[in-house]
Amino acid sequence: MTNQVPLVDYLVLGDDPHLVANECTACAARYFDRRNACAACGGIEFTRARLATTGEVRAFTIVAFAAPGIPVPFVAALIDCDGTSVRANLINVTPDAEHVRLGMKVKLATYPLGADDAGVEAVGFGFEPLG
Amino acid sequence: MASGDVWILGIHMTKFGKHADKDTVDLAAEAAMGALRDGGASMKEMGVLAAGNLMAASAGIGQQLQKQIGQTGIPVYNVANACATGATALRVAYMAVKSGEADMGLAVGVEKLAGAGLLAGGARKQDAKTWTPRGRYGAVAPVDGRVGTETMPGVFAQIGMEYGHRYGGTSFELFARISEKNHAHSTLNPLAAYQKRFTVEEIMNDVMIAYPNTRPMCSANCDGAAAAVVVGDAKLKSLDPDQRRRAVKISASVLTTDPWEEACQVLPNVNTLTRNAARQAYEKASVGPEDLDLVELHDCFATAELVHYDNLMLCAEGGAVDLFQSGATWRDGSTPVNVSGGLQSKGHPIAATGIANIWEVATHLRGEAGDRQVQGARVGLAHVIGLGSACGVHILERAAA
Numbered sequence: 466m467t468n469q470v471p472l473v474d475y476l477v478l479g480d481d482p483h484l485v486a487n488e489c490t491a492c493a494a495r496y497f498d499r500r501n502a503c504a505a506c507g508g509i510e511f512t513r514a515r516l517a518t519t520g521e522v523r524a525f526t527i528v529a530f531a532a533p534g535i536p537v538p539f540v541a542a543l544i545d546c547d548g549t550s551v552r553a554n555l556i557n558v559t560p561d562a563e564h565v566r567l568g569m570k571v572k573l574a575t576y577p578l579g580a581d582d583a584g585v586e587a588v589g590f591g592f593e594p595l596g
Numbered sequence: 597m598a599s600g601d602v603w604i605l606g607i608h609m610t611k612f613g614k615h616a617d618k619d620t621v622d623l624a625a626e627a628a629m630g631a632l633r634d635g636g637a638s639m640k641e642m643g644v645l646a647a648g649n650l651m652a653a654s655a656g657i658g659q660q661l662q663k664q665i666g667q668t669g670i671p672v673y674n675v676a677n678a679c680a681t682g683a684t685a686l687r688v689a690y691m692a693v694k695s696g697e698a699d700m701g702l703a704v705g706v707e708k709l710a711g712a713g714l715l716a717g718g719a720r721k722q723d724a725k726t727w728t729p730r731g732r733y734g735a736v737a738p739v740d741g742r743v744g745t746e747t748m749p750g751v752f753a754q755i756g757m758e759y760g761h762r763y764g765g766t767s768f769e770l771f772a773r774i775s776e777k778n779h780a781h782s783t784l785n786p787l788a789a790y791q792k793r794f795t796v797e798e799i800m801n802d803v804m805i806a807y808p809n810t811r812p813m814c815s816a817n818c819d820g821a822a823a824a825v826v827v828g829d830a831k832l833k834s835l836d837p838d839q840r841r842r843a844v845k846i847s848a849s850v851l852t853t854d855p856w857e858e859a860c861q862v863l864p865n866v867n868t869l870t871r872n873a874a875r876q877a878y879e880k881a882s883v884g885p886e887d888l889d890l891v892e893l894h895d896c897f898a899t900a901e902l903v904h905y906d907n908l909m910l911c912a913e914g915g916a917v918d919l920f921q922s923g924a925t926w927r928d929g930s931t932p933v934n935v936s937g938g939l940q941s942k943g944h945p946i947a948a949t950g951i952a953n954i955w956e957v958a959t960h961l962r963g964e965a966g967d968r969q970v971q972g973a974r975v976g977l978a979h980v981i982g983l984g985s986a987c988g989v990h991i992l993e994r995a996a997a
Contacts, residue, residue: 472735472737472739472743473735473736474733474734495858497733497861497862498731498732498733499732499734504861505856524754524761524863526757526808528750528806529803529805530747531741531747531750532747535741541745541750541754542744542754543744543859548858550858550863554742567757567761578742581724582726585726585727587736587737
């Protein structure tokens with residue numbers, strides 16, 4: 466599937482989709498965005514570190530009212546993936562307080578965003594209930 | 597003998613709400629002239645002007661204001677620090693006086709926000725014709741709504757939920773009850789944008805914005821301004837007894853930002869920088885949380901108020917739910933919080949907020965708060981958070997005499 470592109474560059478596609486972080490080689494602080502230097506220690510070298518694909522929901526909200534053009538409702542969450550905090554939507558779950566719970570176990574899942582004019586498909590990610 | 601203390605000599609806030617017939621400069625002028633009148637001072641005596649207006653941060657509100665109320669050639673600092681803009685302006689004037697560069701200074705915060713909808717995020721742009729990675733995340737399409745939420749009600753909802761996950765005891769109803777308290781308080785504040793009492797059921801059944809925050813649990817966008825005149829100890833001693841009697845001491849003025857923490861890279865952490873600011877403020881003022889007669893804290897959402905009970909150390913760590921359920925934070929409780937009605941009902945004209953909360957505390961310390969007066973108030977604390985983040989904490993004390 467070479468004609469796929471990830472929504473963000475820290476999502477790695479393929480047979481085993483996962484997230485990667487830019488990890489400071491000096492202090493191991495992790496970032497999803499490009500950094501000029503490490504905000505924790507000032508180090509300037511980073512390596513790519515693979516994240517666990519499962520985690521636990523540490524906080525969530527069900528957004529019912531968003532900016533124009535954003536479909537609602539959706540569940541925004543903070544997920545603890547083995548010690549690394551990840552911001553993501555919860556997907557493949559009914560977006561209400563009955564089905565989404567603090568502490569629930571989730572795993573990474575991908576979904577297609579659609580193809581562009583060149584026929585390339587963008588792929589997004591979220592976390593879905595485990596099991 | 598000068599102790600180096602800095603005092604609030606005069607302070608004023610406009611009515612918060614819709615001011616269709618007034619522009620930003622009108623509101624700033626009303627607040628500034630009100631503060632000067634309240635302090636018995638004039639523009640000619642001001643050695644510095646610090647001014648904030650977040651929504652038009654590049655417009656030079658300070659100079660625009662001078663043209664209406666007095667061009668004296670003094671230095672102007674136009675400041676912008678998200679929702680901490682007002683507190684930042686006050687602190688700039690405070691630092692100028694504290695350092696001895698000015699005898700007196702004026703700080704002003706103003707915002708025209710009535711009718712504004714959701715802040716931050718913005719309408720989603722259409723996806724591009726070809727997926728091209730852009731920005732620091734290499735995103736090929738807008739991420740708000742696809743990778744979590746950028747809206748303030750959603751961000752602060754998660755902040756409250758995270759507290760619940762860590763310590764337990766939170767629920768939709770608990771957060772709604774915090775909002776019930778602040779709306780009840782607002783009925784005694786004639787300057788509040790909204791003075792309507794709601795039942796818990798009404799709050800929970802209102803329009804859901806971002807679970808668990810319904811509409812009345814969100815800060816109210818509105819117009820308003822607030823201003824303060826600060827004066828140094830030595831200068832204050834030369835003023836007349838009435839001015840000295842009503843002066844309110846700034847026992848601590850602190851501004852902090854985020855220290856690096858793992859999770860604050862993903863979801864703003866409003867806890868650590870608030871806790872750091874509070875700790876510094878208590879130490880500088882030589883007072884403890886138990887000494888506070890009232891607190892105005894940044895309840896931009898009901899979910900935020902809960903975590904700040906803990907951050908400001910009004911309770912033991914993890915004890916915010918118990919503190920609220922004890923009734924302590926109601927106006928007749930042991931530590932009244934947001935007797936003004938808070939941002940949910942008084943309103944949140946962003947840059948004005950960090951001075952308006954100082955006005956509220958100062959008005960109680962002067963014994964001039966009318967029907968909502970906290971009896972015998974001697975020490976109070978005002979707190980704001982601007983996401984990004986910046987946290988301002990001021991501790992105020994009544995004049996000794």
